[in-house]
Amino acid sequence: MLSGLMNIGQSALNASQAWISVTGNNLANADTEGYSRQYVDQKDAGGLTYKPGAQPLGVNAQQIMRFFDAFLESRYVRQSTNSARWDQQDTIMASLENIFNEANRTGVSSALTNFFNAWQDLSLRPDDTSVRQSLLSYADNLADMFKQTEKAVKEIQEEMDVSINTAVKRVNEISVAIADLNKQIERHTIDGMSNPNSLLDKRDQLVRELATYVDVETIDKGKGNFRVQLSTGQPLVDGHETYSLTTMAPFKESQLQSSSNYKGEINFQGSDTHEYTIEIMQDGDAGAYDSVNNPPNNPTFRVSLDGGKTWLQDTDGKELRYQISSSGAVDENGDPVTDEILVKNLRISFSSLDDFHAGDKFTIVPKTGLGWVEPTRGTENITPQIAFNGVENPDRVTGGKLAAYFNIRDDNCGRYLDELNATVNALAWEVNRVHSQGAGLSKFTYAQGQVSVNNADLPLGSYQALNAYSDRLQTGNVTLHFYNSNVDDGEGSFLSSSLLFSPNNFDPSKNSLKDVVSALNGLTVNADGNNIKVFQASVQDGKLILERTAAAEAAGIEFAFGSDSSGLMTALGLNTFFTGSSATDLAVNSKVHSDTNFIAAGQVNGDNEINPGDNATATALGKLADKDIVITTLWKTVKNQSVSEYYANLVTTVGADRRLSKTNTEYHGALTADLYDRSASVSGVNMDEEMTNLIKYQHSYTAAAKLITTADQMLETLLGLKQ
Numbered sequence: 229m230l231s232g233l234m235n236i237g238q239s240a241l242n243a244s245q246a247w248i249s250v251t252g253n254n255l256a257n258a259d260t261e262g263y264s265r266q267y268v269d270q271k272d273a274g275g276l277t278y279k280p281g282a283q284p285l286g287v288n289a290q291q292i293m294r295f296f297d298a299f300l301e302s303r304y305v306r307q308s309t310n311s312a313r314w315d316q317q318d319t320i321m322a323s324l325e326n327i328f329n330e331a332n333r334t335g336v337s338s339a340l341t342n343f344f345n346a347w348q349d350l351s352l353r354p355d356d357t358s359v360r361q362s363l364l365s366y367a368d369n370l371a372d373m374f375k376q377t378e379k380a381v382k383e384i385q386e387e388m389d390v391s392i393n394t395a396v397k398r399v400n401e402i403s404v405a406i407a408d409l410n411k412q413i414e415r416h417t418i419d420g421m422s423n424p425n426s427l428l429d430k431r432d433q434l435v436r437e438l439a440t441y442v443d444v445e446t447i448d449k450g451k452g453n454f455r456v457q458l459s460t461g462q463p464l465v466d467g468h469e470t471y472s473l474t475t476m477a478p479f480k481e482s483q484l485q486s487s488s489n490y491k492g493e494i495n496f497q498g499s500d501t502h503e504y505t506i507e508i509m510q511d512g513d514a515g516a517y518d519s520v521n522n523p524p525n526n527p528t529f530r531v532s533l534d535g536g537k538t539w540l541q542d543t544d545g546k547e548l549r550y551q552i553s554s555s556g557a558v559d560e561n562g563d564p565v566t567d568e569i570l571v572k573n574l575r576i577s578f579s580s581l582d583d584f585h586a587g588d589k590f591t592i593v594p595k596t597g598l599g600w601v602e603p604t605r606g607t608e609n610i611t612p613q614i615a616f617n618g619v620e621n622p623d624r625v626t627g628g629k630l631a632a633y634f635n636i637r638d639d640n641c642g643r644y645l646d647e648l649n650a651t652v653n654a655l656a657w658e659v660n661r662v663h664s665q666g667a668g669l670s671k672f673t674y675a676q677g678q679v680s681v682n683n684a685d686l687p688l689g690s691y692q693a694l695n696a697y698s699d700r701l702q703t704g705n706v707t708l709h710f711y712n713s714n715v716d717d718g719e720g721s722f723l724s725s726s727l728l729f730s731p732n733n734f735d736p737s738k739n740s741l742k743d744v745v746s747a748l749n750g751l752t753v754n755a756d757g758n759n760i761k762v763f764q765a766s767v768q769d770g771k772l773i774l775e776r777t778a779a780a781e782a783a784g785i786e787f788a789f790g791s792d793s794s795g796l797m798t799a800l801g802l803n804t805f806f807t808g809s810s811a812t813d814l815a816v817n818s819k820v821h822s823d824t825n826f827i828a829a830g831q832v833n834g835d836n837e838i839n840p841g842d843n844a845t846a847t848a849l850g851k852l853a854d855k856d857i858v859i860t861t862l863w864k865t866v867k868n869q870s871v872s873e874y875y876a877n878l879v880t881t882v883g884a885d886r887r888l889s890k891t892n893t894e895y896h897g898a899l900t901a902d903l904y905d906r907s908a909s910v911s912g913v914n915m916d917e918e919m920t921n922l923i924k925y926q927h928s929y930t931a932a933a934k935l936i937t938t939a940d941q942m943l944e945t946l947l948g949l950k951q
Contacts, residue, residue, distance in 0.1 A: 239286030240932030242451060243270050246289040247925040254913045255922070264911040266293040266425055269946050294425045297910045301432065302446065304903040305439045306459075309627035311893075311900040312440035316538035317632035318889040320384065324640060325886040327380045328879045336377055337879070338369040340655075340872050351846035354829035357671065361824060364816060367805070371814045374652050378811035381641050381648070385501075388637035389596060393475055396598070397628050400472045403464045406431055411468055414452030420800035438464070442473070443627030460610065460623055476607060478595040483589040492580025494590040495565070500573040501642030502533040503613060504592040509549060514566045514581040517553040517686055519737045527552040527584035531571050531885045533614035540571075541864045542699065543858055550655055550691055554581050555683065557656040567692040568682065575694065580701045598625060598634065614639045616863050640885060646861045647878045651812040654859040655871045656814060657697060658852055660804035664789060664797040666828025666845030667838045671711055671786035673776060678801025678817060679809075680770035681741045688744075688799065689736025696809035701736035704793030705729050709832050710753045710762065714784035723753050723837045725790065734794045741767060744796070748774065751877035756785040762787070767894060772800050790832050803828065 246268045257263040270289045330337050346363040353359045409431045416424040435456060438444055444464065447455040463471050480494050484699040494506065510528045518524035528549040531540045540548045553567045556704065568575040574594055578584075599607035612634040613621040620626050625634070682694035689701045706728040715721040728734065728747050748765040762780045766773045776785060789803045797803055801817075805827070808814040820826050830842025852871070859866045859874050866874060 234936060236284060236286035236931050237939060239288065240935065241258075241929060243268065243287045243289040244925050244929035244932055246270075246292070248922065248929065250292055251918050251922045251925060252428035252850045254918050255915065258913040258915055258918070262429050262436075263913070264296055264425065264429050264432075265913050266292050266294045268880060269293045277331050291421055292424055292425065293423060294428065295911050296428075297907065298448065300376060300903065300910060302905045304441070304900070304907050305435060306445065307896065307900045307903050308436065309439040309443040311896040312629055313627050313632045314889055314892040314896050316629045317636060318774045318886070318893040320388075320636045321633065321640070321886045321889045322853070324381070324384060324636070324644070325882055326816075327384075330879065334373075336370075336373045336875055337872060338365070339373040340875065341853070342366045343370045344850055347846050347852075348850035349852055350829050351843040352829075352845055353905050354843040355840040357824060360829075363827065367816050371806075371816065374648065374811040374814055376592070378645065378648060381644055385637045385641050388633045388641075391633045392596070392598070392630065392637075395633065396473045396475055399438060399441050399464070399630075400470075402434050402441075403456070403470045403472065405468045406434050406438070406454070407463045408470055409434070410452035410454050410465070412452075413454075417451045437669045439628065441628045442625055442630050458600070458610070458625065458627070459627065462602075462608065471603075471611075472601045474599045474607060476593070476599040476609065476611070478592075478594045478596070480590065480592045483591065485585060488585035488588050489583040490580065490585050490588055491583065492578050494592065495559075495579060495792075496574045496575050496592050496594060497568070498574040498594060500594045501638040501645070502572075502594075503535065503611075504571070504574065504576075504594065505536050506530075506590040506592065507531040507532075507536075508584050508586050508588045510584075511586050512584055514554040514578070514584070516555060517567070517690060517692060518551065519687055519690075524551050529772045530831065533572070535613055535621060536802065537615040537617065537619075538863065540862045543867075545865070548862075550576075550885050552578065552584060552689075553589050553686075553692060555685055555692075567686065568694060569691045570694045570698070570738070571691065587804070595638065598630065612638070640892050644878065644882060646863075647813075647874075647881070649812075650859050650861045651871060651878070652807050652811045652814050653696065654857055654874070656806040656809055657798060658702060658855070658857050658871070659849060660798045660801075660806055661792075661795060662845060662848050662852065663805040664801070664803045665792050666831045667788045667842075668826045668828045668830075669840055670823065670825035671713070671788050672774075672840070673781070673786055675774040676819075677772035677800055678804060679799060680805040681772075681800075682770060684741040684745075684767050684770070687735075687737050687740055688796070693741075695799055697795065698736070701795050701799055702793065703733050703735050703797070705733045706794060706796055707790035708751065709788045709790050710835060711786045711788070712755060712784055713786045723755055723785065725836060726751050726753075728796075734796055738796070741770075741772065741800075744772065744800070753780070753785055755785060759781070760785065772803070788832055788838060 246324060250266050250268055254265050268289050269291050270287050272287060300536065325355060350359050350363055409427055413424050413427045413431065416422065416427065429456070434443070438456065445459055446455050449456070453467055454465070455463055455467070457463040478499065482493060482536040484490060506529050508527060508529050512525065512527040514526055518526050523572045528551055530547060530549055532538060533540065535809060542548055550569050550571065554564065555567055557565050557567055557577070559565050563579070564581055566578045568577045574592065576592070593609065593611070597609055597611035600610050601607050610624050612625050612631045614635060615621070619688040625631050679697070681688065682691055683692060686692045688695060688699050691698060703785065707724045707725055708728060710723040711721050711722055728751070729739070743763045745767060748763045749761070751762050752759050753762050754760070759779050760779045760783055762785060764775045764777045766775070789797060792798070801807060804817055806814060807817050829846040830839060831844045832838055854870055856868050856870060859869065859871070869877065
């Protein structure tokens with residue numbers, strides 16, 4: 229009995245000492261990030277069957293545990309990944325918003341206004357050289373503003389690429405560190421006796437950090453059997469094993485049906501922020517371009533930029549079908565390939581001409597992507613992807629900083645650049661469309677197209693021509709006017725007018741650049757009683773060159789451009805004000821820049837005269853500021869806005885995206901903070917509570933010591949009975 233009291237006292241002393249030690253450690257780590265409050269797991273030591281009853285054996289201080297709520301921790305981890313994503317996204321969106329914020333500085337909107345006002349000024353003084361120079365200055369400034377805006381957005385994209393590489397590297401480092409901790413935890417865990425609490429805290433902290441980069445979830449089966457996986461199921465850590473993420477170079481892949489016999493692969497040139505899904509819609513072998521049959525006999529395909537959710541459409545809302553043709557093109561090895569097809573920013577072709585199979589799909593990722601590396605099967609594409617309806621692809625990464633970096637780079641910046649370039653494309657087309665039918669103060673003796681055509685044998689309206697304005701060409705004709713420079717301006721200098729295609733009109737689905745050259749070389753003018761061939765047209769580097777024949781030059785024949793119902797001159801870049809079709813290459817035509825007399829303020833009038841005071845073209849271009857035009861990005865077509873209104877809507881879109889990111893930052897930040905507080909209420913150290921515990925366990929220790937003292941006195945009394 230007395231020895232039992234001694235044992236009880238000793239066990240109580242040990243337990244109290246353990247509690248005091250743990251409490252002191254809690255106090256010492258009250259401000260340590262990630263530290264979980266610890267406690268002593270103690271249990272009644274039981275008792276021995278003994279008369280007059282069970283003899284108690286005291287208390288067992290079994291192991292030191294930590295206060296930890298797995299459910300709260302799991303919820304916090306999943307919520308913090310959303311908070312980290314939107315917080316990072318909002319920070320970057322603030323920079324993007326500043327690029328398009330023109331409230332306190334000169335920007336694209338004011339440059340557009342100045343540009344159109346300059347045309348209105350020219351309409352008042354069409355023969356004034358200083359007004360023409362002023363117009364050029366405003367046009368140069370407008371082109372520069374578009375370039376600077378595009379450059380600033382692309383710099384954000386480049387910064388995202390750097391951030392992506394850094395984040396992927398850190399994710400892989402954390403994965404390795406967690407796997408190493410799993411090994412240590414397994415080695416130091418003794419069931420019912422010892423828990424490596426500090427190692428568990430470190431692992432939880434790493435998981436929390438990992439969740440700020442990418443959306444993850446955990447499965448804990450005890451000890452080192454701890455799994456961290458992406459929310460889509462791919463593991464990053466599985467016990468001692470690790471899996472890595474990687475940045476993927478642009479790539480392509482095929483998804484052929486089991487019944488398909490196609491042996492080739494898809495090829496592409498160019499880059500874009502969208503993933504391209506190509507689906508074959510019609511069986512067959514690729515032959516010469518078919519402009520007769522509808523649908524054509526050649527195979528066709530359609531294209532989606534959001535994983536098949538929507539398919540590209542023309543300006544009338546009809547799904548685009550691209551014809552696969554072959555006109556003798558070969559690859560670097562001399563093997564036949566299909567003609568390249570211009571689809572948005574990519575030039576797409578196929579390496580085999582035969583056995584295209586309806587239902588076969590091809591994927592092109594023309595950008596740096598995010599991949600999960602599986603050692604035996606290769607790399608799986610998990611790049612964040614957002615459809616045009618704003619819905620995120622649930623089979624890809626959707627949370628953390630990595631999602632923010634990719635979404636900003638591909639979705640936000642991608643959309644802004646698409647709409648910026650659509651603005652430039654429409655502006656250049658509309659200005660050039662009017663200007664190409666106008667006349668300046670000087671007539672032409674030589675003209676060079678500013679737009680290159682990839683294949684002079686293919687119809688100019690086909691996507692194989694690789695012309696930026698192929699889809700805008702229409703059936704129609706071009707009028708050319710011829711004059712005799714050897715005669716003083718006025719009555720008698722006009723020779724004749726000719727339709728380029730006669731008696732038939734130009735047909736963009738049938739006529740090629742070679743047909744245009746042939747038509748130009750067939751034009752003749754009667755001068756001084758002689759029927760003179762006017763042009764010696766040719767194609768150099770895909771551009772149309774208009775030179776006079778020696779006879780025409782000797783006869784002093786000059787020419788001017790008239791009405792063009794087809795848009796052919798605009799598409800080829802003849803007598804245009806601008807060159808280029810995007811923010812990258814928009815510029816004033818060098819011929820206009822070097823000689824302001826070629827700025828078309830007027831036009832050839834009904835009497836076939838070009839008057840210096842004519843302002844018809846300048847007036848029309850000034851009114852373009854308020855004219856509703858067609859502006860398309862392939863995934864969106866607008867027909868009821870002017871250029872300025874469309875750009876203003878782009879600025880509004882950027883502002884709306886910023887408000888969305890800010891709202892989500894506040895919302896998810898509040899949820900994360902609440903979960904953090906709830907988790908801290910369980911695992912965090914409360915100084916007042918620990919100080920109270922310290923006093924309590926100090927008293928417990930004193931009481932246990934008193935028990936031993938009492939037992940010792942009882943033993944001395946018992947031994948004293950012998951005397």
